[in-house]
Amino acid sequence: MVYTRFSSLFLALHPFWSAVGYARAEKPVKFVERQVKGLMFDCRMCGQCILSSTGMSCPMNCPKQLRNGPCGGVRANGNCEVEPDMPCVWVKAWEGAQAMRNRQAILDVQKPVDQSLRESSAWLRVTAQAARERENLRSSTA
């Protein structure tokens, strides 16, 4: 998928991010991330993106902000209990997940949202974490 390729590109740019400093990169990257994901997925900047395991349907748009699947209130037509005119985020997520390479990811139990990460860049956090893991792996094999 495009998103996987995109994240490896971001990871390849790791030397650049660390040269600039992750803290300094935060502001411009967050700006871009907000615009891009806002336009494509109606992103709410929760700072801990799980789009890749929710069929690219943002769970923070669910009025109950459910991150683990649909509630029992989904209407017969597949619309939301709270907003009758809006299709259920999780009905969309399930459809989306079927078309994805890693379709099992939607079955993972997600941890509660860490509210202290709101309004920060998930891209940079994931990249920094991946880079750290890569380095750990290198140092352990060396």
Place this chain on the structure above:
Amino acid sequence: MTRRPPQIDENPDGVDLPLEPLPGHSSRGRLERVLRRGEFAVTAELNPPDSANAQDVYERAAIFDGWVDGINAVDASGANCHMSSMGICALLTRMGYATIMQIACRDRNRIAIQGDVLGAAAMGVGNIMCLTGDGVQAGDQPGAKPVFDLDCMSLLETVRTMRDEEKFLSGRRLTTPPAVFLGAAINPFAPPFDFRPHRLAKKIAAGAQFVQSQYCYDVPMLKEYMKRVRDMGLDEKCFILVGVGPLASAKTARWIRSNVPGVHIPDAVITRLEGAEKQKEEGKRLCIDIINEVKEIEGVSGIHVMAYRQEEFVAEIVHESGVLKSRKPWKREPGLDDALVAERLDHILHDDPSEKPVEMVRDASATSSE
């Protein structure tokens, strides 16, 4: 002190005390024992009072006496304000009832919820049911702030972590973990249907040991769901209780269908109610018919009767469907000592006896000389 012999699943030292822990059991409650023995369980929902009177709770619980294995204390269901599930459980546990305390994520954040879990377990609540909760728009106070800090899945995992790993979500240690049997809700009757059995699998992975379903009025749909659940082997990892309830009339059925989120009532049900002379009677009959079909489905461990505002019918419904076979669930009974006091009081208050010693001696000699 004189005592009556203890009933099954009762602590001989007091009805309000926890039962002996059994190997492999998470709780010290009655419901888990019934289910693990493989008996067909019956639970019912208590209609929470809009009052601060304890007697209202006791009266509403008393009509289930001897007919159910657990009583659900709802947490502002439908987002309508009532006495809290915590309050109801506090009252019921001290009388020895097995309670299933519902926790909805709508009204409290993770700090409040974890505290309540400890408090509830300390009071003797043996079962906790983890729910997401209806949206605030469904209730009587749509202007309230919806919390939804956790969702039902992360709530399950939180309570399981507290119980099994003996720590809060933050990692801080607990000195005594909450010994609770963990429940969740399922709705096989709402889309996306393909996802529903997977969602149950997810709930089991997060800690659910029993589940209670939304109202079932469409048995073929439930059978379809159960088939997939069995294929995934989920009925062996979790006890499944199917939600049932009598509909008071065709009009009520229509209202529920369009106003209560997540309840699916097929047209055939409404037609059947409309065609009946006594709709209320027919609603009860329909409920019994559904139970009779449901109890035969492989993998179903019990029923959950939600007879909102018709709680007086629960005993009849359970009796006529014969799901208990000859089993008698726990019933609140006075001890022998209490019974003696009650008999004596009854005599003094109603038989108008003379309690003067002189007269008592005269009466006694008169009866002995006869």
